[in-house]
Amino acid sequence: MEYTSVIDTSLDLNIRPLRLLDDGLKQEVQSNLLECGTKLPVKEEAAGDLVEELNRVSAENKKLTEMVTVLCENYNALKNHLMDYMTKNPGPIDNTNNTGSRKRKAESTTTNNNNVDATNYGPSESSSSDEDSCKKLPREEEHIKAKISRVYVRTEASDSSLIVKDGYQWRKYGQKVTRDNPSPRAYFKCSFAPSCPVKKKVQRSVEDQSILVATYEGEHNHPHPSKMETPSSNSSKCVTLGTVPCSTSLSSSGPTITLDLTKPKKSHEEVRNSSTHKIDSPEFQQFFIEQMASSLTKDPSFKAALAAAISGKLLQHNQTEKW
């Protein structure tokens, strides 16, 4: 199957922009516009304020543009990786000759059962060892092994530590440099409970060294330590962005959102089928865009910034017309 067709990844946010805004945001935009209208006739003392306001909203607009750019990049990376994955696994899953009990097969199968590697953060992952689990077709017996999940955490690029704070206690038992990724991969075992089978692998993304990819294998057989003690105060947290699981983190450039589609609610087979047939469809793109829009418009600060940016743009337009 050929997936070379390029999806139009532009969010096209200019199309019916207000349609994506909820009523609150619309009102905010309108009130800002009214404000602008009333301010226009004012004299010099207000001009300074207007210029200041203009600078402010321009800066916000720039920030918003950057955010949208990041979202687009994430989407493109995600899409490319999904295409890559589906290209490598074009046919139906064949379990007929998978009676082997090799560990790596087991891992790849659990991946199939609980995860979709193709949907991880970006193209960088396609070249890491995790790619192996993509290449290996799903096997049976896999349910035996615990589930695999993946979390992406943005850190300072200068931070060379492979530490993903998730509230659990981990003991590092190995580190390895893998073939496809110059960054070392660290191996951790959960040390909070002696019998806890959970393992964690942490490696930096090839493409974006500021992103740590933590792969969890298994399920904790003990409560989350942070629930027993004080809640984790670290900056890395997982939230659900609409229906899309993701991890967020704070960086020097502001909050970032890293999509984490590695915990699909559908089975691997379902995802394969649906994504194969719908990834290129307008419905899928529409759904994706609306998901992002819906998530973003739920953020009050985003709404305020967007309203200010829009009104600022219109104000700028009005002023240039007058001058």
Place this chain on the structure above:
DNA sequence: CGGGTTTGACCAGCGC
């Protein structure tokens, strides 16, 4: 001194 980290060695899966 105990617990965690580092790191080279070893083992096993897999492709040729």
Place this chain on the structure above:
DNA sequence: GCGCTGGTCAAACCCG
């Protein structure tokens, strides 16, 4: 069978 690679082990080391 052999070599490559990822995963694990365990001794040495570090640190509080």
